[in-house]
Amino acid sequence: MESKFDEKLFVGEEPVTIFRRWLEEAKATEVNDPDAIALATVDKEGLPNVRMVLLRIIEDDAFIFFTNYGSKKAQEAFLTNKVAFNIHWKSLRRQIRVRGHVEKEDGMIADKYFSEREVGSQTAAWASKQSETLTDRQELIDRWQSYKNQFEKNVGRPDFWGGIRVKPTQIEFWADGQYRLHDRFLWERELGEKSWSVRRLYP
Ligand SMILES: Cc1cc2nc3c(=O)[nH]c(=O)nc-3n(C[C@H](O)[C@H](O)[C@H](O)COP(=O)(O)O)c2cc1C
Numbered sequence: 535m536e537s538k539f540d541e542k543l544f545v546g547e548e549p550v551t552i553f554r555r556w557l558e559e560a561k562a563t564e565v566n567d568p569d570a571i572a573l574a575t576v577d578k579e580g581l582p583n584v585r586m587v588l589l590r591i592i593e594d595d596a597f598i599f600f601t602n603y604g605s606k607k608a609q610e611a612f613l614t615n616k617v618a619f620n621i622h623w624k625s626l627r628r629q630i631r632v633r634g635h636v637e638k639e640d641g642m643i644a645d646k647y648f649s650e651r652e653v654g655s656q657t658a659a660w661a662s663k664q665s666e667t668l669t670d671r672q673e674l675i676d677r678w679q680s681y682k683n684q685f686e687k688n689v690g691r692p693d694f695w696g697g698i699r700v701k702p703t704q705i706e707f708w709a710d711g712q713y714r715l716h717d718r719f720l721w722e723r724e725l726g727e728k729s730w731s732v733r734r735l736y737p
Contacts, residue, residue: 550595569621570587576614591647705720
């Protein structure tokens with residue numbers, strides 16, 4: 535049987551380079567938000583929770599998304615200091631799964647990212663008490679307007695909003711194959727280690 539997929543897809547010295555390469559390809563083929571990830575956390579009962587966030591920064595050794603630190607996802611992420619995420623591109627028929635440990639990124643990187651957002655979105659970060667009960671949507675609009683009037687131009691980053699850095703200990707690449715003979719490569723390492731080991735998995 536002919537192999538439908540290209541073995542070169544999975545080739546790389548380390549997984550973050552492969553991640554970046556796949557994301558670049560997805561930017562050309564996805565309808566929108568090629569960097570949207572499904573982020574999983576668990577609550578204090580151990581019940582999983584999952585929601586989409588945008589993966590905005592890929593460092594050589596870590597991934598960063600941005601959110602409200604008071605939100606459910608942030609509370610849960612820092613309850614265990616562990617998260618997992620999945621990124622799936624329908625257009626490429628590929629997915630990448632990441633598991634790892636988290637830390638806050640509330641320094642210069644968060645300031646820079648926040649400063650590059652539209653003023654309206656910056657203001658929304660101030661206005662939203664993310665994940666809290668909102669009884670009337672008008673209350674959110676009023677809060678947004680009131681911050682907007684207050685700030686005019688220079689909106690600083692709220693200290694309750696910033697980045698969460700995921701330091702991966704597992705990254706798994708999956709690509710679709712004919713007859714569901716898909717292909718998977720799992721990269722693993724211990725927390726704090728630089729080097730990775732890699733193995734192929736049955737689909
Ligand atoms: C495509 C997409 C991208 C999103 N990106 C973000 C994001 O980058 N940060 C964020 O806080 N919420 C983002 N959201 C909203 C979250 O999915 C979620 O509704 C919100 O963060 C509250 O989640 P929580 O209550 O579990 O904290 C996004 C939603 C979608 C559908």
